[in-house]
Amino acid sequence: MTSRSRTLTHLDPDGRPAMVDVSDKTSTRREARAECRVRFPVGVAAQLRDSGLRSAKGGIVDTAVIAGTMAVKRTHELIPFCHPLPIDGCRIGIDWDGANVLRIECSVRTTHRTGVEMEALTGATVAALTVYDMCKALSHRIVLGPAKLLGKRGGRRDVGTL
Template identity: 35%
Template structure:
């Protein structure tokens, strides 16, 4: 990690980092998160019996749309041309759905925030579509699981290291 604060100008005010001279490389980021709900809620999602429609189909589209809008929502993020956004859903057949988003680009800056926003928006969409039957749903464990490309290199989330407050490269 660097000690210099790159998002501040010479007046100590926020700025968007200048990436003009950075090299274009292939970049990828993957993020994940979970939403826990009552067993009956997950059963209704599987049975297609949620009044607002196909929960996972809508959550998938919402996540893709969110990744594409990241620079409009997060002030210091650059507008990045995305070359791919994919979301996968899995569940434990009891109470928890896990969302994993993978985002790709060939650009001068990474797509970690795009992947994280895709996951969070998908989880929020699931909540929104099911809240009438289960307001106690809980979103947890949202984090970057992998990033590749760029100057900082390859990162893979390591649960054992993260429990100790560190990071792995």
């Protein structure tokens, strides 16, 4: 953390919600990577592995990738103070992490005056929600999370790893 104190950027001087004005910022390459995990009951995970991650609704991974990508592009419609951004690249990877946890990772790139952390987090979590939706007929004990930012580059400070 830097020596200067940080403040909440989405509040105006009166403490009211406000969109950040980025008009004076320089457009630079911005990247972010986030993940969300989906934990299945052991029996459900075994059933999904045996099915090749297919459900009665279709291919779980393919559908989650499409949903996550759509969410990245529409983040500004879901989160009130996110700026609409031109998305230069979006990759969503989904794979098993252990016997019963599916790990979803979303990487997003743009060249703009503001970052894409919210887009990466939204993509990962909406992909996870899609997995839940497609698998809920098997169990309602599926757990989502944690969702977290793994890294970001560009802008005022870099965080984590890409």
